[in-house]
Structures are given as structure tokens and as C-alpha cells.
Amino acid sequence: MSPGVLATAPTVDFARMRAERRARLREAMAANGLDALVLIGPSNQEYAGIRQPAADAMRMHYEAAVVIITSRPDEAPFVWTPFPEGVPDDVPPDHVHGPLLLEFPEGVDALARAIGDVAPGAVRIGFDEITTPMMGVLPGLLAGVDLGDATVATGAARIVKTPDEVACLRHSQHINEVAMYDVEAALRPGVRQNELSAIFLRGVFEQGASSSIIDPIWNITPLSVATGSFTANGDVGFPLASNDRFLREGDLILCDTGITWMGYHSDFGKTWICSVDPKPTAAQRECFTRWNEVIEAVYTTIKPGATCGDLVRAAAGVEPKHALRHFYLGHGCGCDSGEPPFIGSDLGIAYDDTVELVPGMVFVLEPVVWRDGIGGYRSEEIVVVTDSGFDTLTTYGYSPFG
Amino acid sequence: MTVTTPMTDLLTTPNIGTGVLEHRDRVDFGALRDARRARVLAEMKARGLDACFFGREANARYVSGVRRLWTAQTRPFAPGCLLVLETGEVELLSFSASYEDMPAEVGPDHFFPVTWNPMNMMDWFAKTPGVLDARRIGFDGLSPYFEGLLRPLLPDAEFVGVEDMMRELRRHKLPQEISCLRTAAALAESALYAAATEVRPGVSEQHLRAAFLERMCELGTSQFAQQGTFTVIDRGTPLRWTTSDRVLAAGDAVALAGGVLWAGYEGSLARTWWCGNGTGPSEAARAGFTRWRAVVDRVIEQCHIGATGADLHTAYRASGEPEPQMSIAYSVGLGHEGPLAGPGMSPALERAQAVDADMVLAVRAFVGGDDHGFFGEDMVLVTTDGPVPITTIGHGPLAS
Numbered sequence: 001m002s003p004g005v006l007a008t009a010p011t012v013d014f015a016r017m018r019a020e021r022r023a024r025l026r027e028a029m030a031a032n033g034l035d036a037l038v039l040i041g042p043s044n045q046e047y048a049g050i051r052q053p054a055a056d057a058m059r060m061h062y063e064a065a066v067v068i069i070t071s072r073p074d075e076a077p078f079v080w081t082p083f084p085e086g087v088p089d090d091v092p093p094d095h096v097h098g099p100l101l102l103e104f105p106e107g108v109d110a111l112a113r114a115i116g117d118v119a120p121g122a123v124r125i126g127f128d129e130i131t132t133p134m135m136g137v138l139p140g141l142l143a144g145v146d147l148g149d150a151t152v153a154t155g156a157a158r159i160v161k162t163p164d165e166v167a168c169l170r171h172s173q174h175i176n177e178v179a180m181y182d183v184e185a186a187l188r189p190g191v192r193q194n195e196l197s198a199i200f201l202r203g204v205f206e207q208g209a210s211s212s213i214i215d216p217i218w219n220i221t222p223l224s225v226a227t228g229s230f231t232a233n234g235d236v237g238f239p240l241a242s243n244d245r246f247l248r249e250g251d252l253i254l255c256d257t258g259i260t261w262m263g264y265h266s267d268f269g270k271t272w273i274c275s276v277d278p279k280p281t282a283a284q285r286e287c288f289t290r291w292n293e294v295i296e297a298v299y300t301t302i303k304p305g306a307t308c309g310d311l312v313r314a315a316a317g318v319e320p321k322h323a324l325r326h327f328y329l330g331h332g333c334g335c336d337s338g339e340p341p342f343i344g345s346d347l348g349i350a351y352d353d354t355v356e357l358v359p360g361m362v363f364v365l366e367p368v369v370w371r372d373g374i375g376g377y378r379s380e381e382i383v384v385v386t387d388s389g390f391d392t393l394t395t396y397g398y399s400p401f402g
Numbered sequence: 403m404t405v406t407t408p409m410t411d412l413l414t415t416p417n418i419g420t421g422v423l424e425h426r427d428r429v430d431f432g433a434l435r436d437a438r439r440a441r442v443l444a445e446m447k448a449r450g451l452d453a454c455f456f457g458r459e460a461n462a463r464y465v466s467g468v469r470r471l472w473t474a475q476t477r478p479f480a481p482g483c484l485l486v487l488e489t490g491e492v493e494l495l496s497f498s499a500s501y502e503d504m505p506a507e508v509g510p511d512h513f514f515p516v517t518w519n520p521m522n523m524m525d526w527f528a529k530t531p532g533v534l535d536a537r538r539i540g541f542d543g544l545s546p547y548f549e550g551l552l553r554p555l556l557p558d559a560e561f562v563g564v565e566d567m568m569r570e571l572r573r574h575k576l577p578q579e580i581s582c583l584r585t586a587a588a589l590a591e592s593a594l595y596a597a598a599t600e601v602r603p604g605v606s607e608q609h610l611r612a613a614f615l616e617r618m619c620e621l622g623t624s625q626f627a628q629q630g631t632f633t634v635i636d637r638g639t640p641l642r643w644t645t646s647d648r649v650l651a652a653g654d655a656v657a658l659a660g661g662v663l664w665a666g667y668e669g670s671l672a673r674t675w676w677c678g679n680g681t682g683p684s685e686a687a688r689a690g691f692t693r694w695r696a697v698v699d700r701v702i703e704q705c706h707i708g709a710t711g712a713d714l715h716t717a718y719r720a721s722g723e724p725e726p727q728m729s730i731a732y733s734v735g736l737g738h739e740g741p742l743a744g745p746g747m748s749p750a751l752e753r754a755q756a757v758d759a760d761m762v763l764a765v766r767a768f769v770g771g772d773d774h775g776f777f778g779e780d781m782v783l784v785t786t787d788g789p790v791p792i793t794t795i796g797h798g799p800l801a802s
Contacts, residue, residue: 042475053643054474055628056663058460058737061543061565063729082728082745083643099746103565106751129479130544132563149546151478198619205612208647212615215472215624229502232515237500241469244622326499326515336477345518 009208010167012262015090017164018049021157022069022077028156029071035122037150038115039067040102040129043335044154046263048077051086054211054260066100066111070119078118105133112141126150158334159341160360165264166384169333169362170393172209172261173382176268177396179203180257184399187274189249193218193242200257209259213337215242217256223375235325236370247274252375258337265337267364269380270396278400283374288401291369291377294318298329298365302357302383302390309353312344315367322367330365333382361385362393377401428585431665434578435467435505439485439492441571446487452536454564455481455527460736461542461568462494463666467505471497472625472663479545480523486532493530495523520551528555540564569740573733575760579667580783583734583762584792586627586669587781590662591795593618594671597632597660598798601675603652607632607645614660627661627668627737635674635775637686640727641768652679655687655800657777666736669793670764672779676799683800690776691800693769697721698778701730701765704757705782705789711742711755714765718743723769731765734781759786776800 025048029037039045042052042060045067052065065081076091080100087096100114101107108131115125125142127134128150138147161169183199197216204212217239222228231237239256247253251274258267271288273280280288294315301314308330315322315329322344323329329344341355341363362384370376382393442465446454456462459470462483470482482495492508499515514526527533539556542565549561575583596617597610610632618626633642634654641657650656654677661670674691676683700717714731729744741747742755742763757763766779781792 041478051644053629053631056472056474056626056661056668056737057477058458058463058663058666059628059661059668060475060738061458062732062738062740085642085644101741101746101751103569103740104747104751106748107746127546130546130549132542132565135541135544135561135563147546149550151545151547194619194622194624197624198616201619201624202612202616205608205615208608211474211629212626213474217471229500230510231499231501232496232510232513233499235499237498237502239471240498240500240502241471242624324499326517328518342518346522347519 010171012164012167014088014164014262017162018088018090020162020164021047021049024157024160025069025153026071026073028153029069029126031156032126032152034124034126034148034150034153035071036115036119036125037069037153038111038125038127039069039150039154040064040127040131044128044150046335047154047158049088049091050077050079050081051263052081052083053086054213062103064099064102066102068115068118078114080114102131102134105137108133108137109141112138115142124148126153128154155340158339159332160358161334161362161384162360165334166360166362168262168264169266169382172259172264172266173268173393175204175207175209175261176257176259176266178207180268180396183255184272187247187253187272188276189274190246191274192244192246194244197242204259209261210263211260213260213265214258217254218242218247219254219256220245220247221252221254221375223252224373233325236368236376238324249275254378256380263335265333265335267333267337267380267382268396269366269378270398271377271379271401273400280401281374283371284377285401287369287371287375287377288398290319291367291379294322294367294369295365295381298367299390302385304357304359304385304387306357307353308341308343308355308357309349312349312352315344319367319369322369324368327366329367330363333362333364357385359385359387429578429581429665431467432506434576435507437576438464439466439490442485442568443487443490445567445571446485446540449567451538451540451562451564452487453533454485454540456483456485456542457481458542458565460572460666463736464568464572466492466494466508468494468503468508469666470503474626474629479543479548481541481548484527484530484533486530488532491531493526520548524551524555538562540567542568572735572739573761574758575735575762579735580760580762582665582667583669583781586662586664586667587671587792588669589618589621589623589664590660590669590671591793592621593662594658594660594673595795597658598673598675601650601656601677603650603677603679605650606647607634607650608647610656610658611645614658618662623662623664625663627663627670628659630660631657631672632659633657635770635777637774638770638772639775640770641775641777650677652677653684655690655774655776659777659779668734668737669781670734670779671781671793671795672766672777673795673797674776674778674800678799684774686772687774687800689773690769691797693723693773694767694776694778697723697767697769698765698780701767702780702782702789705731705763705765705784706757707759707784707786709757711747711752712749713757715743715752718767723767726767728766728768730767731763734762734764757784759784762792
């Protein structure tokens with residue numbers, strides 16, 4: 001552990017944060033004509049203030065919670081969960097029940113009864129996910145109710161963060177960065193990817209991370225695409241799943257890690273060189289210089305009123321191909337590590353132009369400058385849009401390029 | 403220290419893993435993938451399903467063996483794996499755009515780079531032979547958003563839920579799956595023991611979790627099945643699931659629970675460890691273990707062919723312990739395959755959960771009350787000769 005940089009938790013008013021998020025949800029529900037939300041997805045539940053222990057996706061489907069948000073102002077969520085300790089104090093005990101097993105028909109019957117109890121008279125109800133026993137039977141069980149898409153409301157609410165949410169994101173990123181100093185120091189020929197993951201996971205959990213949500217990526221990146229594994233789009237193969245392969249002198253490593261703290265995701269991406277004395281070539285340094293020009297051009301554009309399309313044009317003005325074809329210039333970050341807005345993705349510039357930047361929007365910029373045969377540079381920078389421009393949540397440096 | 407070799411002269415092709423991951427040939431993964439896919443295709447034929455769309459990673463892994471970027475928590479539903487009955491072909495979405503993640507039998511023209519535009523995904527489906535002609539299509543999950551996109555593409559097809567079909571298939575293990583589960587369990591035991599050896603006064607709960615995950619990674623896999631529970635058990639209170647920065651004191655009993663994935667298969671277990679002060683566990687703490695042993699032995703005794711989840715629950719109740727807060731037993735394989743008995747399940751639903759040969763069950767119990775609490779979980783294999791333990795690591799000072 002690096003001395004002197006232990007992560008100190010920020011002061012966050014969690015009760016205020018939950019209340020403000022629920023108010024945003026209700027505003028979005030009203031705007032979309034939804035009388036209630038039935039939330040099954042863990043990140044939407046987190047946003048509603050209900051937490052579950054992190055587990056592999058293959059496990060969580062069967063130890064799941066259900067959360068219902070009504071349209072009644074200030075009413076606490078209704079929760080059915082196997083983990084009552086994930087329910088905060090502002091939810092009264094009579095709103096908290098044992099689990100509803102939505103993977104079995106009797107659980108879906110119970111859900112329909114519960115909806116009738118807590119949201120009587122609801123005309124339109126949004127669901128974020130549908131399980132097998134729900135398919136086809138919900139219209140019959142909820143006669144007279146129009147079944148809608150909850151994500152139109154959760155998406156609209158979640159895209160702008162409150163100051164408390166930004167504080168959580170900042171701390172999550174800080175924990176991630178502190179652990180990465182130790183990983184970077186261990187980047188020597190002969191180290192295995194899984195050993196780097198060991199250092200990383202040990203580091204983040206010693207610092208109080210809530211969970212690890214993605215397999216740490218230590219992408220050994222051939223300097224030319226043709227010498228790597230075949231890719232469907234002819235671009236750089238990234239992010240490749242980690243295993244126990246070892247790193248060698250000179251390997252170009254595109255790392256990417258993410259954790260959560262109090263439900264908020266970090267996102268750390270840098271380009272490193274595995275070496276006892278890492279020294280990028282002159283041509284590789286030029287990639288980094290160009291990457292800096294791209295990020296500066298984007299930074300200059302970030303302000304309320306600009307659109308995501310403006311950011312894409314700013315990046316393209318410096319480097320026409322500034323992102324991997326299967327990714328984007330940037331993506332939102334909050335209770336999911338990849339959430340709207342997706343900036344410069346295959347949704348297209350017309351979509352980008354519809355998304356206007358507003359204060360509180362948080363996104364990760366991850367331009368890539370690639371020169372095939374030489375290598376390239378990729379780094380992720382988290383920014384929050386402010387009244388006058390933007391602020392950065394990422395503080396880690398650019399060694400060995402910077 | 404200086405390096406004289408120019409970087410550009412160095413070999414740039416990445417090496418594949420050489421150690422403990424699924425590249426090793428102790429299990430014939432090609433044969434395993436073929437056998438699993440054949441089972442799914444046979445079941446699809448029996449149910450009249452022309453195609454299946456899988457959004458859940460466990461099901462995608464079952465039909466294809468794909469090892470994509472691992473994530474915790476569930477992602478919003480998106481079908482990243484297709485299986486077509488007529489052709490028997492698997493189509494896979496690749497998060498890296500690289501063929502490196504793909505199983506050998508999935509050809510280079512059968513995978514698709516990740517997309518953020520669902521219409522591109524619809525184009526991929528439309529181009530896949532057999533999809534547009536499909537009359538009955540299975541989904542392991544769905545969302546109103548994706549249903550809205552898929553309906554115009556497949557206006558006349560019937561959409562059918564298939565998580566129950568996959569659950570039943572996955573619960574019955576092939577011999578090579580049992581081999582994978584034994585490996586996963588061994589990794590989990592080693593990682594849990596690393597945490598147990600760190601149990602001492604002054605150490606925090608989150609330090610124990612860090613020790614578990616660090617050891618898991620050192621053993622070769624960085625994918626956990628569950629992030630685990632490393633918590634002091636207070637007398638007279640329920641088990642806390644959420645690991646905190648609480649510092650252990652002498653005389654604490656500490657729940658240690660964790661799970662590891664190997665080739666997608668889950669090894670999970672739990673123990674309760676004594677935080678010693680040099681004097682050994684108290685009588686109250688030993689009594690907690692004795693009560694736990696009694697209830698778990700009763701439940702495991704029922705893990706035989708012909709029993710059901712209801713029998714397991716009856717055995718739990720017969721021990722005299724209060725109703726459990728978590729499921730008593732669940733199927734383990736490619737992750738959690740649903741509970742057999744426990745809270746939220748009616749007696750009829752528990753009776754419908756058959757215990758059968760070649761199932762692997764996780765059995766767990768928590769005892770509390772006036773004694774020191776004790777939490778433990780074990781994996782057992784159901785055989786024609788009765789239950790056979792898969793997790794065998796000891797219980798440390800509390801059982802001595």
C-alpha cells in the first residue's frame with residue numbers, strides 16, 4: 001500500500017442523496033406518464049436507495065430484490081428482498097418484505113398482488129426487466145394496467161447527478177486510483193495478469209471499496225492489429241478477458257478497472273508499458289501528444305448548452321478516428337459504469353446532437369489515438385459538467401508517457 | 403537499470419495463459435461444449451423452439467462456452483447469444499470485437515462486435531439464418547425496451563420464456579461439469595483459508611475480504627462468484643451480509659463466506675472462524691458450531707435421489723432451529739441455479755424442486771440465539787449412493 005494516500009471517505013449526506021434521487025425519479029415518471037415503477041435491475045434499485053451485496057451476474061438473478069416506486073410524493077420505496085440490511089432507515093419497516101421469487105410463477109402472482117396493494121389505481125406502470133414467468137402473463141394479472149418501459153424514467157433521472165452523487169463518484173475513483181499506483185509499480189516482465197488483479201483487488205478492498213464490478217483488464221496489446229487475434233471490425237482487440245498469462249518486456253498494456261463505492265462506479269483506463277525501465281518510443285510519444293490535443297479540444301468544448309455532438313466534432317477535428325470502432329469517445333458514469341450519454345458511439349452524430357450538456361452530467365472520456373505498427377495511447381478521464389464548464393474526477397498521471 | 407533491446411523488435415503477439423484457467427486440458431472443454439449444446443438443442447426441439455436468445459451470461463456460457471469480459475451484478479437485458487435450432491449454430495456478441503474470446507466451433511463469421519445502437523443488433527439478428535423464419539423463439543429474460551425493438555422484426559413469432567428450461571438443464575450436471583465444480587470449490591476453499599488465517603484481533607472485516615480475493619487471484623482466476631461476507635457475528639442478531647471496516651476483537655466469531663468462478667463454474671462455501679486471544683473458543687461458541695452441524699447434517703442427509711426441496715425444509719425445521727433468513731439449499735453450477743427450499747417459496751414450489759443424481763447443491767444454515775452464532779455453507783454432489791461432499795475444508799478452532 002502506498003503510504004500517505006489512504007482513502008478518506010468524503011462527507012456525503014446519504015439521506016439527502018436518496019431523497020433527491022427519488023424526487024428526480026418521480027419527476028421523470030410524471031414526464032413519461034408512469035404511475036409506478038417496478039425495478040428489478042440492481043443499478044436502478046441502487047438509484048432508488050436499495051442495495052444488495054455484489055455478486056456475479058450469474059448469481060444475482062436468483063438472490064434478487066424487487067423495488068416499487070409509487071407516484072405519491074415523498075413516499076418511501078416498497079422493497080421485497082433477501083437482504084433487509086440493504087434497506088436504509090428512511091424506508092419504514094412496513095414497506096420491507098421477504099423476497100419475491102420472480103423466476104417462478106408464484107412469485108409473479110405475488111408481485112401482481114403487491115402492485116395492487118401499493119399502487120392501486122395505477123394506469124401505467126413501468127418495468128425495467130421481464131423474467132421468464134412474467135412473459136405473457138403480466139397483462140392478464142394486471143388487467144387494465146398499461147405496461148411500459150421503466151428505463152425511460154430511470155434513464156432521464158440518472159443522467160444528471162446531484163452534488164452528493166458526484167462526491168461518491170469522486171471517492172470511488174480515488175479508491176481505484178490509489179490501488180492502481182501499487183499495480184503500476186508491479187508492472188515488470190514476468191508478472192502475470194492475475195497477480196496484477198490480486199494487487200488491485202486487495203488494494204481497493206483495503207481502502208473500503210463496496211464492490212468490484214468488472215474483471216480487471218490488463219490488455220496485452222500488439223503494436224499492430226494484424227499480429228493480434230482476428231477482430232470483427234479490424235480495430236484493436238480490447239478489452240480482452242484477463243487470465244494468468246504473463247507480461248513481457250515492452251508489452252503495451254491498456255488497463256481498465258472499475259469498482260463501486262456506495263453504489264457509484266469508478267472507471268480507470270491508462271496506457272502503460274511493461275518494463276523495468278518503461279520508455280515509449282518517439283512515435284508512441286507522438287500518439288500521446290496527439291491524444292492530449294484531442295482531450296484538450298474536447299475539454300474546450302464542455303460547457304452547459306453544448307451538445308455531445310459538439311464534443312465529437314471537437315475530437316474529430318484533431319483526430320478523425322479518435323475512438324475504437326466498437327466503443328465511443330465517452331460514456332456516462334453513475335450507478336452503472338457505462339450508462340447514457342453514449343458520446344460518439346454507433347448511435348451516430350444525429351443522436352449525439354440531441355443530448356445537451358447540463359450541469360451535473362458526469363461522463364468518462366476515453367479517446368484512443370492509434371498508429372498501426374507503432375501502438376497508441378488510451379486514457380480515461382471522468383468529468384462533471386459545471387455551471388461554468390467542467391471539473392475532472394480523474395487525477396492519475398500519464399506515466400510513462402507524461 | 404537500462405534496457406538495450408528496442409521495444410519494436412520484441413515479439414508482440416500476446417501469449418495465452420499457461421496455468422490454471424480453462425486452457426488446460428484436464429477437462430475436454432470442446433467435448434463439454436458440444437454435449438451442453440446438444441442438450442439445449444434437443445430440449446428446444448422437444449419444446450418446438452426454433453431459436454433462443456440468451457441475455458444471461460450463464461446461459462450464454464452453457465450453450466457456447468464463451469468467456470467474455472466478466473462483470474458483477476446484472477446488466478440491463480440484451481441478447482448477446484443466439485442459438486438456432488435448424489442450423490445448430492451459435493451467434494455471439496464480443497465485447498472486445500476480438501475472436502480471442504470465442505470458442506473454436508463458433509466460426510469467425512458468427513460473432514459480432516459490441517454495439518450501442520440496438521438497430522445494429524437487430525440487423526445482426528435479421529442476417530442470422532433461421533431467425534426471421536422462426537415461429538417460436540425462446541428468451542431467458544427480456545425488457546420492455548428490447549421487446550419493443552424485437553416485435554417489429556419478428557411480428558408473427560411467439561416469444562416464450564426459457565429460463566426454466568435452462569435451469570432444469572443446468573441443474574443436471576455432466577461428468578466434466580462436476581470436475582469443473584470440484585476445481586472451483588478447491589480454489590474457493592484455498593481463498594477462504596487465506597482469509598481464515600488472517601482472523602485475529604485488530605484486523606478489519608474488509609481486510610479479510612481483501613485476503614480472500616487476493617488469494618483467489620493468485621490462484622489464477624480474478625472472477626468471483628460472490629464478493630462474500632466477512633462479518634463478526636454478534637450474539638442474538640441475524641447474520642450481517644455486508645462486510646464493513648469493523649475491527650475484530652478477541653472472542654469474536656467471524657463469518658467467512660465467498661465464491662470463485664472457474665471456467666464459469668462456481669465454487670462457494672462459508673465457515674465461521676474463531677478470533678482467538680490465546681485461550682481458544684468459549685463453550686458458547688462451540689455450542690453454535692454443534693447446533694449448526696446438527697441442522698446441516700439433517701439437511702444433507704435428505705440430498706438423495708427422489709427427495710425434494712420440501713424434504714430439505716422439513717429436515718431443517720426438525721432440527722428445532724428457527725426458520726432461516728436465506729435459502730436452505732440451491733443448485734450450483736454455472737452460477738446460482740435457483741433455490742430448492744427457503745423463504746418466499748410455497749410448499750408446492752419446494753415440492754417441485756426435485757433432488758436428482760448429478761446435481762450439485764449448496765446447503766447452508768445460520769444458527770444464532772443465546773449461543774454464539776455460526777454460519778456455514780457446503781457443496782454436495784447427489785449420487786446414486788447418496789450425498790458426497792465437494793467442499794471439505796475444516797471448521798478450525800470452533801470444531802476442535
